Amino acid sequence: MAGGVSRPGETVTQRILSILAVFEKSLAPRSLTEIAHETDLAPSTTHRLVAELEEWGALQRDAHGRYQVGIRLWELGQHAGRQVREIARPLLQDLYTLTNETVHIAIRERNEVLYIDRVYGTRRVPQASRVGGRLPLHATAVGKVILAHEDEWLREAVLAQPLESRTPNTHVDPDALRAELAGIRERGYAMTVDEVRIGASSIAVPVFQREGTIGAALGLVARAEDLDTLERHLPALRGIARRIESSVGGFPMRTLAPERRRK
Template structure:
């Protein structure tokens, strides 16, 4: 009489550690890309496949350099020096985008700017001013409500639906008598913006001015920033003629920035106040 025995449960295979020292260091940093939760040395060794002694040596070097730091329980987490390097990435993205923004100004002879979303507001990253006396509602480093500006509406229209609903559920400030503050009307408007690919506002954030904006998508998907153009309100009916140039510059920014996160442009710069 044969006795059947159940097969032992399969164990998850440990990852194969990289062969080079650089690869091993990067594999340690990549652990925190999955989650920023602090890790023990044993956790790091397990997730990278490194021998405990190797993990200890490399983690100690990373801690000494400032790439990692220990919390009060002795577990490792991302260090401030890596965060500081991230701020340099934001500056580099702005430097890449600046000449393209200047190209758009040359083509349109109108005030142009780039903005990103920061919580429920638009944060203006860079701007080139027209010589005409057009009322300006904000400046570089300044913030305005998402629902009241062309760049903000573009950002909101292409964000995930749960975020749009969270913004529309809050009290919506009326910056001028023409600001749209009705959530249902805004939902319809945002759907139209998603369909046609641009937003147009007239005197919603400041009387006397109008603005048009197009999205700048992050490579790999998702909205990263918005590109806007400002004019006098009496030119609102002609702003759409600038769309080909704006869309062309938007695509060039997307291609030039590459994998850099466009949100990193919001890294605070010395001397810039919101």
């Protein structure tokens, strides 16, 4: 019965992690009864472990006595992300210095691309994104290069959904996108023009994690009329991407995100 009996053979660490995982599903405050029900732990076990987590600062109670993520746990989680961002930021500055264009780094979050950091160039370019903002994977250079290197099942899941057309030039035909993504995988970079904002073009390269899995994308935005010259920035983009890969090491690229934002 849910919440009645602790799972046999489960360690104390596993039980604590199951409690913390409740708040991964949703940050909404929970009562002890709700935590016990969601973890399938006995109420007495739940009470004891939650009390220990509260004492340490991993959980805290709101004004109604319900439990939520504590500030100490939040601060602990920020350390990994802060370290990765501190590594990536000066490399992004280097890329701007080498190209004099607006540059950014992004990761995938569900079926969107999430922009983590950006250094703005001096030239006026129509901007469709901001740090912490999201755009469709299929319509951006950073999103396309990530999607091209994701597992096939994930690509198909994204392409099976209704694809938003941000401008009349957004590529939304699934078959055409499959062919485009195959070409991106082969040549190692993506380019777009007028797909999310009329008057803007972009180019992006992948940033890999261990064993060749895609972690992020590094991109550059310029005016649409500069599309034919964007490829000259590929050596700089690829060089900085490799430096990010070697500097970040085993840290998950997802920790680049400063915080989880909602639309």
